[in-house]
Amino acid sequence: MEPQLDPMKDDLPLMANTSHMLVKHYVLDLDVDFKSQVIEGFIVLFLETGSRYRRASSTGEEGCQSQFDETCKIRASEQGHVPVSNESACSSKMEYNDFAVCGKGGKDTSDKNGNHSNEEQASGISSSKNCCDIENHGNEDFLLVLDCCDLSVLKVEEVDVAAVSGIEKFTRSAKLTDVSKELANLRNQIVHELVTLPSDRWKEQLYYYTCCSQAPGCGALLFATGTWSLEIRKSGIQTPADFPHAIRIRYKTKPEGRSVTWTTDQSGRPCVCTMGSPINNRALFPCQEPPIALSTWQASVRTAASFVVLMSGENSAEPVQLQEGIMSWYYYVTMPMPASTFTIAVGCWQEVKQSFTPAVQTNNEFSLPCSQADFRWHEESCRHVEYPCRFQNPAARLQRVIPYRVFAPWCLMKCCEEHLLQLIPQCLSAAYTTLGTHPFSRLDVLIVPSNFSSLGMASPHIIFLSQSVLPGGRQLCGTRLCHEIAHAWFGLAIGARDWTEEWISEGFATFLEDVFWARAQQLSHDEEKAQQELKALLRWRRLRDEVQNSEEELQVLRPNKESTGEVSESGASIVKHGLKAEKIFMQVHYLKGYFLLRSLARRIGGASYLASLRKFVYKFHGQLVLSQDFLSMLLEDVPEQKESGLTVESIFTNWLDTSGIPKVTKWIRTNQRIRKSGKKKRRQNEGTFQKLLPDQLVLLLEYLLEEKTLCPRTLQGLEKTYQLRDQDAEVRHRWCELVVKHKYVPAYGDVEKFLREDQAMGVYLYGELMVNEDAKQQELAYKCFAAAREQMDASSAKVVAEMLF
Numbered sequence: 001m002e003p004q005l006d007p008m009k010d011d012l013p014l015m016a017n018t019s020h021m022l023v024k025h026y027v028l029d030l031d032v033d034f035k036s037q038v039i040e041g042f043i044v045l046f047l048e049t050g051s052r053y054r055r056a057s058s059t060g061e062e063g064c065q066s067q068f069d070e071t072c073k074i075r076a077s078e079q080g081h082v083p084v085s086n087e088s089a090c091s092s093k094m095e096y097n098d099f100a101v102c103g104k105g106g107k108d109t110s111d112k113n114g115n116h117s118n119e120e121q122a123s124g125i126s127s128s129k130n131c132c133d134i135e136n137h138g139n140e141d142f143l144l145v146l147d148c149c150d151l152s153v154l155k156v157e158e159v160d161v162a163a164v165s166g167i168e169k170f171t172r173s174a175k176l177t178d179v180s181k182e183l184a185n186l187r188n189q190i191v192h193e194l195v196t197l198p199s200d201r202w203k204e205q206l207y208y209y210t211c212c213s214q215a216p217g218c219g220a221l222l223f224a225t226g227t228w229s230l231e232i233r234k235s236g237i238q239t240p241a242d243f244p245h246a247i248r249i250r251y252k253t254k255p256e257g258r259s260v261t262w263t264t265d266q267s268g269r270p271c272v273c274t275m276g277s278p279i280n281n282r283a284l285f286p287c288q289e290p291p292i293a294l295s296t297w298q299a300s301v302r303t304a305a306s307f308v309v310l311m312s313g314e315n316s317a318e319p320v321q322l323q324e325g326i327m328s329w330y331y332y333v334t335m336p337m338p339a340s341t342f343t344i345a346v347g348c349w350q351e352v353k354q355s356f357t358p359a360v361q362t363n364n365e366f367s368l369p370c371s372q373a374d375f376r377w378h379e380e381s382c383r384h385v386e387y388p389c390r391f392q393n394p395a396a397r398l399q400r401v402i403p404y405r406v407f408a409p410w411c412l413m414k415c416c417e418e419h420l421l422q423l424i425p426q427c428l429s430a431a432y433t434t435l436g437t438h439p440f441s442r443l444d445v446l447i448v449p450s451n452f453s454s455l456g457m458a459s460p461h462i463i464f465l466s467q468s469v470l471p472g473g474r475q476l477c478g479t480r481l482c483h484e485i486a487h488a489w490f491g492l493a494i495g496a497r498d499w500t501e502e503w504i505s506e507g508f509a510t511f512l513e514d515v516f517w518a519r520a521q522q523l524s525h526d527e528e529k530a531q532q533e534l535k536a537l538l539r540w541r542r543l544r545d546e547v548q549n550s551e552e553e554l555q556v557l558r559p560n561k562e563s564t565g566e567v568s569e570s571g572a573s574i575v576k577h578g579l580k581a582e583k584i585f586m587q588v589h590y591l592k593g594y595f596l597l598r599s600l601a602r603r604i605g606g607a608s609y610l611a612s613l614r615k616f617v618y619k620f621h622g623q624l625v626l627s628q629d630f631l632s633m634l635l636e637d638v639p640e641q642k643e644s645g646l647t648v649e650s651i652f653t654n655w656l657d658t659s660g661i662p663k664v665t666k667w668i669r670t671n672q673r674i675r676k677s678g679k680k681k682r683r684q685n686e687g688t689f690q691k692l693l694p695d696q697l698v699l700l701l702e703y704l705l706e707e708k709t710l711c712p713r714t715l716q717g718l719e720k721t722y723q724l725r726d727q728d729a730e731v732r733h734r735w736c737e738l739v740v741k742h743k744y745v746p747a748y749g750d751v752e753k754f755l756r757e758d759q760a761m762g763v764y765l766y767g768e769l770m771v772n773e774d775a776k777q778q779e780l781a782y783k784c785f786a787a788a789r790e791q792m793d794a795s796s797a798k799v800v801a802e803m804l805f
Contacts, residue, residue: 012575017050019571020570021047021243024046024048026297027044027046032272038254043249044249045246141234141235142233145229147288147339155249156232158248162187166208191212261449269409273449279579291497292567296333304325304326305319305321308348309346310349341460351407387622389622391439402441404425404428404444406446430518436617446464450758453584465480472727473727475695482520486512496624535695550588553577585796596651596656603646694731698730712742715742
């Protein structure tokens with residue numbers, strides 16, 4: 001590891017040397033084995049030289065084609081032979097048929113041939129800085145560094161892409177100048193031509209990626225694994241330009257690997273999912289994790305026929321039977337995305353079908369008026385790297401509701417059919433009226449196991465939702481669905497160039513959640529305003545509490561300040577506090593980011609502000625951004641705000657670079673006046689108490705939590721009047737807090753049920769059970785944790801254990 005990147009224990013290192021080489025495409029070929037809880041197979045990486053070290057090459061057409069037949073003859077004698085100077089750092093040479101295309105290979109002989117575990121190999125290669133002096137073209141071999149953790153790497157080899165039938169078409173523009181390097185140059189030129197094909201040839205490109213991934217190996221490469229990385233080199237190769245551009249890695253995951261969670265669903269059936277781990281996907285496959293490493297991928301996944309494989313691919317895969325009891329699922333993406341967005345869920349999921357076609361509002365009543373500028377944005381060419389972009393597809397631009405499917409464990413199918421299925425088209429349509437073209441062509445929604453540590457998680461083409469959003473009516477389910485749909489634009493189609501700027505994703509999704517949900521409900525202007533004011537008050541109270549009870553440095557939205565977005569010479573960096581367990585449960589990036597955007601919207605005007613958001617989407621989709629990209633564009637659109645003193649620098653100072661809460665109290669005082677003035681009216685009609693909306697109930701319970709004492713009779717009446725046990729999870733969470741605070745023993749069963757079934761929200765209830773130092777409550781905490789610990793998300797378990805022990 002480079003000395004300047006030595007992370008503190010809470011920082012997540014991004015080790016890949018993306019400035020030297022970039023992965024442009026991954027081909028994964030994997031088997032999922034539930035008995036051993038292992039995913040095994042191979043991954044092929046197609047690479048390009050990084051921007052800092054890209055060697056200029058001739059575009060002449062002579063040379064390569066005329067020598068193609070000759071180099072094929074050379075290949076036969078060269079294949080599979082690479083001098084091995086460090087047996088302890090490299091698996092032994094194995095024939096290609098030792099790991100077949102179907103994933104399961106021949107007998108694993110790595111142990112007896114000197115391939116070691118991560119810990120044993122960690123000292124094999126110390127760092128890319130020491131082992132590869134690329135700048136000076138010294139005598140050291142070039143080192144390709146990939147992000148990798150908790151994987152057993154069995155073999156790494158170069159792929160002979162020149163052996164693929166029909167590959168000659170990708171060699172005509174190559175010009176070979178060094179006879180001794182003819183074959184290596186040929187292979188690398190083929191890969192270059194393949195990864196740079198025009199986007200309208202994407203089907204052909206995927207076909208040849210598949211063919212190349214199945215080509216023979218042509219020599220084992222030296223490798224070593226460390227705690228956070230896989231380091232690969234080829235003897236005698238000193239520059240990225242000469243390093244093999246197509247490599248195959250045979251590996252298998254470990255049951256304890258932190259990128260996927262092996263668990264059971266609500267029906268008791270086994271399943272495995274990527275659950276949004278802090279270490280992302282590096283324990284699922286070796287990859288380049290820095291956001292700048294945008295790549296496409298395709299994956300073939302095999303498992304037992306009783307399982308369904310869902311992935312973040314743009315196609316709705318249909319399983320193919322390979323042999324009795326084994327099915328294969330194939331997915332792909334053509335839009336380059338960070339490797340962290342790759343998502344997989346394998347389980348006995350059931351597709352939830354609807355018996356009728358829901359009516360979706362298609363008139364212009366709640367659509368935003370499109371200005372002439374909106375149409376001009378459509379006519380502009382996109383600024384991202386080339387891919388088949390929906391923003392340039394006339395049919396896609398008119399698609400209000402993209403195709404969608406819902407999957408769930410068998411026992412939750414009825415609940416999904418009653419609420420979720422009807423909400424999806426409404427929320428998708430509302431998102432379209434707000435931001436325009438859907439960035440992705442389809443959507444799967446999966447209800448994930450109860451140990452999922454969040455209410456939802458968005459990935460390209462798939463959304464994970466917690467079971468906690470289903471009970472208690474439409475409110476929580478609808479708002480969370482809107483939040484995750486908003487991530488299609490902010491977080492996925494537009495990503496943060498520096499992962500410490502989480503607010504760019506979460507702040508925007510929180511702000512847009514309210515806009516989408518109001519439109520999905522078809523609320524009037526006054527109803528929308530009232531709903532959003534109430535939501536803002538609840539969020540301000542939550543942010544105030546979090547700021548009072550968290551470390552100041554975790555409250556800063558741009559912790560790297562002026563260094564935001566900077567990386568080392570190699571491209572490696574760290575994500576500050578990326579491994580801090582409690583950070584996962586903090587809402588400050590959601591809430592503080594939301595209030596920044598809300599304050600800008602109120603200052604600029606709602607319609608103008610949303611028009612600027614649409615413009616930002618069209619300008620920056622398919623790209624990575626920093627805070628100043630959005631703020632600068634916004635202020636350019638409203639120059640009068642600049643004249644009044646609103647600048648990017650002032651926003652940094654007041655909102656992004658400091659802890660605490662900026663001055664956002666004006667509207668809060670207004671809300672409090674409204675609340676006080678409404679007391680007399682409520683006294684006139686006591687019956688209205690029973691008709692409170694979920695957010696109103698949450699606010700009522702929060703105010704009651706501020707009372708020092710409430711007698712059991714009051715609590716009993718409260719539960720009966722509002723039927724709190726049947727409300728959504730947000731309301732039930734506040735009810736459980738009341739129960740714990742006032743030691744209301746008759747409702748301890750509600751707390752136990754909440755901790756068991758709503759693990760995405762119950763973490764801090766454990767702390768409240770402990771803080772009262774009440775024997776019964778502490779016994780309840782120990783009992784619930786003991787029952788849930790084995791299946792609990794690792795970060796959740798760590799935080800709860802620190803509270804209890």
